[in-house]
Amino acid sequence: MTARKPFPRRIAGVDTRVLILIIALGAMVLLIGIPFVLALVGYVNVQNSPLILRGVSAAGVDLSDKPVQTAEIELNQRWNLEQHILLDDGISTALVSPKDLGLQLDVVAIATQAYQVGRSGNLVQRIEEILTARFEGLEILPAI
Numbered sequence: 001m002t003a004r005k006p007f008p009r010r011i012a013g014v015d016t017r018v019l020i021l022i023i024a025l026g027a028m029v030l031l032i033g034i035p036f037v038l039a040l041v042g043y044v045n046v047q048n049s050p051l052i053l054r055g056v057s058a059a060g061v062d063l064s065d066k067p068v069q070t071a072e073i074e075l076n077q078r079w080n081l082e083q084h085i086l087l088d089d090g091i092s093t094a095l096v097s098p099k100d101l102g103l104q105l106d107v108v109a110i111a112t113q114a115y116q117v118g119r120s121g122n123l124v125q126r127i128e129e130i131l132t133a134r135f136e137g138l139e140i141l142p143a144i
Contacts, residue, residue: 046118046130055133056117058110058140071111079105079142106143114140 009016046053052071054064061078063071080099087094098104117138118130132138 043127043130052111052114053118053130053133053138055135055137056114056140057137058114059105059142063111063114063140068111068115071114072107075105075107075110080107103144109143110140113143 050067051065052063052068056063058071058075059079061071061075063074066074081097083098084095085098085101087096117133117140118126120126121129129138
C-alpha cells in the first residue's frame with residue numbers, strides 16, 4: 001500500500017484556498033456576466049430597430065418584424081379596403097364596408113402604437129412588454 005501525497009497547501013507560492021476562491025469567483029462572473037451582456041445587447045438591438053417587435057398584432061393583423069409604413073399599408077388594406085360587415089335586420093341582409101358606415105381604422109395611430117411596444121415607459125415596463133410580445137403575443141386595440 002502506497003502512501004498518498006497530501007494536497008499541496010501552496011501552488012506557485014499561493015495558498016490553494018485562495019486559488020480555488022479566485023477560480024470560483026471567475027466562474028461566477030462568467031456565468032452571470034455573459035447572460036447579462038447578451039441581454040443588454042438584445043435590449044439595445046430592440047430599442048434601435050426600425051421594426052415592430054415580433055408578436056405584436058392589431059385588429060387581427062400580424063405586424064411582427066414590419067416597418068411602421070408597411071404596417072400602415074397592411075392595416076389599411078385588410079380593414080379599410082377588404083373588411084366587410086354583415087348587417088341583418090331579420091328580414092334582409094346586406095354586406096357593407098366599414099367606410100359605408102362612416103368607420104375607418106386610424107392606421108397611422110395603430111401602427112405607431114404597435115411600434116411603441118417595448119419602447120415607451122420605464123425600463124421594467126419596456127422589458128415586460130418585450131417579453132410579453134415575444135412569448136405570449138400582444139394585441140393593439142384598434143383606433144377608429
